[in-house]
Amino acid sequence: MSFESNEKAEGYWRENLRLVLSLLAIWAAVSFGCGILLVDVLNEVHFMGFKLGFWFAQQGAMYVFVALIFVYVAKANALDKKYDVHED
């Protein structure tokens, strides 16, 4: 066991899950939400020459995906340091 105590191990995993789930919520919101379920509503809005729903489906969702991974990497690495379970 690399954690000082069981509580620390559970705390780390809880924080990790919270991070992953909140990022996945955004992931689902931009693709399944804005790109598919809400597409008709958002298409009423115009954005840089696009209908907004269409833009999410063919452009926006992909940009957000990339950003989500980099946010995750930064936050997960910080979390590892906080609990002292990072690699050398």
Add this chain to the structure above:
Amino acid sequence: MDVQTLTYLIVGVTFALYIGIAIWSRAGSTKEFYVAGGGVHPVMNGMATAADWMSAASFISLAGIVSFVGYDGSVYLMGWTGGYVLLALCMAPYLRKFGKFTVPDFIGDRYYSQAARTVAVICAIFICFTYIAGQMRGVGVVFSRFLEVDVETGVYIGMAVVFFYAVLGGMKGITYTQVAQYCVLIFAFMVPAIFISVMMTGHILPQVGFGAELIDAAGNGTGVYLLDKLDGLSTELGFAQYTEGSKSMIDVFFITGALMFGTAGLPHVIVRFFTVPRVKDARISAGWALVFIAIMYTTIPALAAFSRVNMIETINGPESTGVAYETAPEWIKNWEKTGLIKWDDKNADGKIYYAKGAESEMKIDRDIMVLATPEIANLPAWVIALVAAGGLAAALSTSAGLLLVISTSVSHDLLKKNLMPDISDKKELMFARIAAALGIVMAGYFGINPPGFVAAVVAIAFGLAASSLFPAIIMGIFSKTINKEGAIAGMVTGLLFTASYIVFFKFVNPEMNNADNWFMGISPEGMGMLGMVVNFVVAFAVSKVTAAVPQNVVDMVESIRFPKGSGEAHDH
């Protein structure tokens, strides 16, 4: 120089480069062969993953498909990129910490069962074979169209090149070759897209030009936006609006899901995250992979829209009544020779005309959109040669990655871990090479004699990955209570549920394959997502009523959940 000579030259130079890299990075041990020694830099690994992922189909066909179906094409764009978020957040770091070579390794150890390992091996081999059959065909098509050799000869040349660097170099050779192939293919894809964007909208970035105002030949704004123009043209010609599509919402939802979860369950993608030195690197290399993929995937819909407008306007002319065949541009006649464009002068007015339904006189194969773009836009000959080299790079990099998973599955998962547990490292490496060679021969066979069902089996590959491997891996990491019985029952039911639905509509009763007969309106392509849900439910239910997970496995799950102490990928 003419197009032909230039194509030979550019393709020849890129092939020499790939082979040179293979010789330089020859694999000496099973570890180098399977996971490149576990020492690949994350940016390099991201690039290699992107090249591995973007197949001949992405390069040649995807823009064409989006161009013909508009909004409906979003399922591929979101589906084939969204899966990387799942890989980065839920799989790559933990599988890297687990630290072995293959997906069946993880499933076999986590569910302490040879049966689970065997189910995973079968899924992995099947998925890879499905994929590779289409790749060699892509190699053959590019050769035959641009170098004017037979499809067969093209496939043989492709087989020889892949054989050389995959069999000799293993993962190490493949990874570094793929880095070079990524550079070739992205350059080849972006150059025509940028040219055409500047020509039509004056914007250098196709992603911006996509939403911009069209310009006329003198470079002045016309006040009409590309997408409005496209919606107008589509409605006028009897198609659904470009930005709305014609698939039902539930079907779009499920297909996108099946492709996303399927992507995250594909063995040849997952294995890439075993090749980096640390858990940290596994996380970031998924990010880099998606950056490199997104450069192409955000350009694809823009290119699709540009070529759609271009194509309709060239064929139907400014008044939308068709143009006389004699005055039609050269590319139409060039592609007519290949049989991929067909003209049938139904109303005998000597004019070509394109629309939906019976009035249309043109049959246009979707696959020509990317390959013909340089000609449609009157780009210089070297751009056409470059596109040929790019298409080959895409096909070769994907086949090499898949071959490696096939050979690893045979030599490592099947022989070493099942049938012949005490073979030496050297012998195992030899078997891996033999398996790769056999894999190439089979892939070549399918390239020359393509089964008519390639498109249908791709749906199966994603469906199976989403409904079998993906849930088993996720539960293996995030649950300590799913046991051997639960996992096997889940994989088998998810797999049978999805496979039987697809086989029923694609092979048994293809005439019934329409929305009226589909369950809840979900097409066979989207069924993998429901299969995944079935897998989760069955696994939880069965695990509840059977024996608990042994303590040593619980300890293992706990240890993969944090990075510290990840060493290199190892065998035992």
